[in-house]
Amino acid sequence: MSGSLSVxxxxxxxxxxxxxxxxxxxxRKRSSGKVMAVVLVLILSVLSIEAASAGGSCTPPHxxxxxxxxxxxxxxxxxxxxxxSDRSQxxxxxxxxxxxxxxxxxxxxxxxxxxxxxxxSSVYLNEIYDELISLIGMGYVVSLDLHADDAVSKxxxxxxxxxxxxxxxxxxxxxxMAQVLDPEKVALELLNEPNIGQEDWMRAADGLIxxxxxxxxxxTIIVGPSGPQRHETLSGMQPFEDPNIVYAIHYYxxxxxxxxxxxxxxxxxxxRVMRGLPFPASLRDARIVKILADLDTKEQFEAATxxxxxxxxxxNEDTLREAFDIMAGWAKTYSRPVIINEFxxxxxxxxxxxxxxxxxxVNRLARKRCLGWTHWxxxxxxxxxDRKTRLPDAGIMRALRDAD
Numbered sequence: 001m002s003g004s005l006s007v008x009x010x011x012x013x014x015x016x017x018x019x020x021x022x023x024x025x026x027x028r029k030r031s032s033g034k035v036m037a038v039v040l041v042l043i044l045s046v047l048s049i050e051a052a053s054a055g056g057s058c059t060p061p062h063x064x065x066x067x068x069x070x071x072x073x074x075x076x077x078x079x080x081x082x083x084x085s086d087r088s089q090x091x092x093x094x095x096x097x098x099x100x101x102x103x104x105x106x107x108x109x110x111x112x113x114x115x116x117x118x119x120x121s122s123v124y125l126n127e128i129y130d131e132l133i134s135l136i137g138m139g140y141v142v143s144l145d146l147h148a149d150d151a152v153s154k155x156x157x158x159x160x161x162x163x164x165x166x167x168x169x170x171x172x173x174x175x176x177m178a179q180v181l182d183p184e185k186v187a188l189e190l191l192n193e194p195n196i197g198q199e200d201w202m203r204a205a206d207g208l209i210x211x212x213x214x215x216x217x218x219x220t221i222i223v224g225p226s227g228p229q230r231h232e233t234l235s236g237m238q239p240f241e242d243p244n245i246v247y248a249i250h251y252y253x254x255x256x257x258x259x260x261x262x263x264x265x266x267x268x269x270x271x272r273v274m275r276g277l278p279f280p281a282s283l284r285d286a287r288i289v290k291i292l293a294d295l296d297t298k299e300q301f302e303a304a305t306x307x308x309x310x311x312x313x314x315x316n317e318d319t320l321r322e323a324f325d326i327m328a329g330w331a332k333t334y335s336r337p338v339i340i341n342e343f344x345x346x347x348x349x350x351x352x353x354x355x356x357x358x359x360x361x362v363n364r365l366a367r368k369r370c371l372g373w374t375h376w377x378x379x380x381x382x383x384x385x386d387r388k389t390r391l392p393d394a395g396i397m398r399a400l401r402d403a404d
Contacts (some may be wrong), residue, residue, distance in 0.1 A: 014380035034294040058370035061335040065245045066220045068184040072141035076106025076374035107140045108374045110147035116170045125177045145189040153195035164204050180215035189222035201226040224248040231323045240332045250342040254315050263350035270303035275349035279358045317361050330368035339372040360399040
């Protein structure tokens with residue numbers, strides 16, 4: 001999840017009426033006949049995917065050259081703070097080994113763009129290399145995720161070439177370090193949640209793929225659409241010619257549920273006063289009725305309106321299914337692998353059972369469609385590590401196990 005991610009309700013188009021543009025009815029109204037036909041193909045093709053996964057068969061797409069790595073991307077966790085200046089705040093080896101023993105096989109390792117672009121970048125590259133060796137030694141596959149701050153968007157605001165050269169310079173260094181490592185163990189993710197227009201991002205990504213291929217020709221590259229890496233944007237993307245690309249989506253819907261109680265937005269952000277929102281839920285739910293009444297009494301009208309709008313459609317597995325059908329349908333149509341490399345629920349004020357319900361639902365929907373996932377995050381607000389024991393949370397791990 002991007003550190004600069006805004007949770008301002010007004011800035012999120014998918015809060016309007018609580019509907020995401022993946023709603024087929026909305027797409028029918030907004031799309032041309034050609035686009036609508038493509039979307040219908042994506043949805044209908046999911047039937048064959050579910051049939052295959054029901055029989056336990058998740059085969060890699062035709063021509064995908066790195067099936068061993070792709071198989072390991074099925075279950076993973078994000079690892080922020082591995083490079084924290086306070087070593088006591090870094091993820092513990094015991095917890096990492098415990099997660100590996102419970103079946104997780106992928107670590108998404110977040111890279112700091114500023115440390116990779118300053119004069120001492122060689123020191124940081126050595127730290128990355130050492131961490132890679134440690135994680136690979138534990139049995140993990142690792143994706144190197146350029147998890148940049150707003151420096152990238154500022155560079156692109158100065159001009160496309162300025163932004164592209166900034167990213168290219170970073171990836172020349174990272175690819176040169178990673179190219180000596182086994183391509184079945186290490187993947188390269190171009191940029192987390194690119195805060196760049198989709199057209200410019202696709203152009204830049206194409207150029208970065210070419211740059212990396214000159215240095216690391218066999219390593220799998222991970223690319224997501226621009227912005228918050230939504231499935232709606234993926235549905236309109238054309239895949240790159242390079243077959244050794246994995247396409248990454250982030251999933252946090254319904255956003256009000258997964259981010260209730262978030263404290264990093266503006267002071268008047270309605271998310272700050274939302275608490276106890278359940279999953280599944282509807283406007284008829286007694287808990288929702290009480291929450292809305294309390295918000296109205298406290299004159300928190302923006303928060304109450306946002307919840308009512310979002311619950312214009314019930315929060316349940318049927319509602320979530322549309323997004324996963326779009327992801328799986330795109331993967332099937334273009335014969336390209338898709339993963340969900342961020343999903344999770346902030347634990348500040350959420351009901352624990354509702355959090356577990358949502359995680360189990362996402363896991364089930366993804367597994368049935370042969371979509372790998374990487375949980376956000378490790379031990380912070382969205383984490384899967386128990387703060388008391390510093391070991392994997394047993395309830396979360398149960399929710400993330402394979403289940404019908």
